[in-house]
Amino acid sequence: xxxxxxxxxxxxxxxxxxxxxxxxxxxxxxxxxxxxxxxxxxxxxxxxxxxxxxxxxxxxxxxxxxxxxxxxxxxxxxxxxxxxxxxxxxxxxxxxxxxxxxxxxxxxxxxxxxxxxxxxxxxxxxxxxxxxxxxxxxxxxxxxxxxxxxxxxxxxxxxxxxxxxxxxxxxxxxxxxxxxxxxxxxxxxxxxxxxxxxxxxxxxxxxxxxxxxxxxxxxxxxxxxxxxxxxxxxxxxxxxxxxxxxxxxxxxx
Numbered sequence: 001x002x003x004x005x006x007x008x009x010x011x012x013x014x015x016x017x018x019x020x021x022x023x024x025x026x027x028x029x030x031x032x033x034x035x036x037x038x039x040x041x042x043x044x045x046x047x048x049x050x051x052x053x054x055x056x057x058x059x060x061x062x063x064x065x066x067x068x069x070x071x072x073x074x075x076x077x078x079x080x081x082x083x084x085x086x087x088x089x090x091x092x093x094x095x096x097x098x099x100x101x102x103x104x105x106x107x108x109x110x111x112x113x114x115x116x117x118x119x120x121x122x123x124x125x126x127x128x129x130x131x132x133x134x135x136x137x138x139x140x141x142x143x144x145x146x147x148x149x150x151x152x153x154x155x156x157x158x159x160x161x162x163x164x165x166x167x168x169x170x171x172x173x174x175x176x177x178x179x180x181x182x183x184x185x186x187x188x189x190x191x192x193x194x195x196x197x198x199x200x201x202x203x204x205x206x207x208x209x210x211x212x213x214x215x216x217x218x219x220x221x222x223x224x225x226x227x228x229x230x231x232x233x234x235x236x237x238x239x240x241x242x243x244x245x246x247x248x249x250x251x252x253x
Contacts, residue, residue, distance in 0.1 A: 040095075042086070043084065045087040049064055049108075050063060052085060054082045054084070056080070059078050061076070086129055087105070088130070088131035091103060091104055091131070100116060100117040117164035118166075132180055135155055135156065135158060135203065137153065137155055137178060139152075140152050150171060153197075155167050172189050172195070173190065183200045184199065188219060192212075193211050215232065218230045226240065227246055234251060235251065236251040
């Protein structure tokens, strides 16, 4: 098992060495410094000279301008059962088992809460979240410890950031992480596989296909033309030059 873990770590380091050789067209390097590219299940995010980390109730802000001596600047109470954090432009989207909290980082050292998004369809769930333009996507998993009956992919209109509104849903079985490249959204669904959605119509996702190289996809990180997938048994890389048709590059299972 230890040998396998080391192989997976090497695999991912090699992948990121390749990925960070170039900057994507959307400009992941803000202000001349690279921001951390994480998955939707991440519990910390790096944006320029700051790292944001969440625990069950709090958001902690660190200055990493001196990487050898990171400084905790402040800890902010967010709510209960906080699970994930996703940075997008000057905002942080923080998922919990009840709502998605949205914070501004216009002042990166002092995150300020803007609003929260909640699904009227599912009262209690686990919800990784990503944001794109004026829409946020969350997988609302109601199985097991999350309770409830039907899991969904929820689409929130965040045009008015102070008043997010759920505008669309897609029923899924047991979703986990998600990520997007341009007008395609990738959703991990435990019992089905990696779902590939067309989100040209942002609030009406259309299923294009399902990939099944693993029994359980957990999270995805799209970066440039490569999709990094974490699975229950390892990692998988897909070429997503054609984002609607992922092509298997390699895997460690």
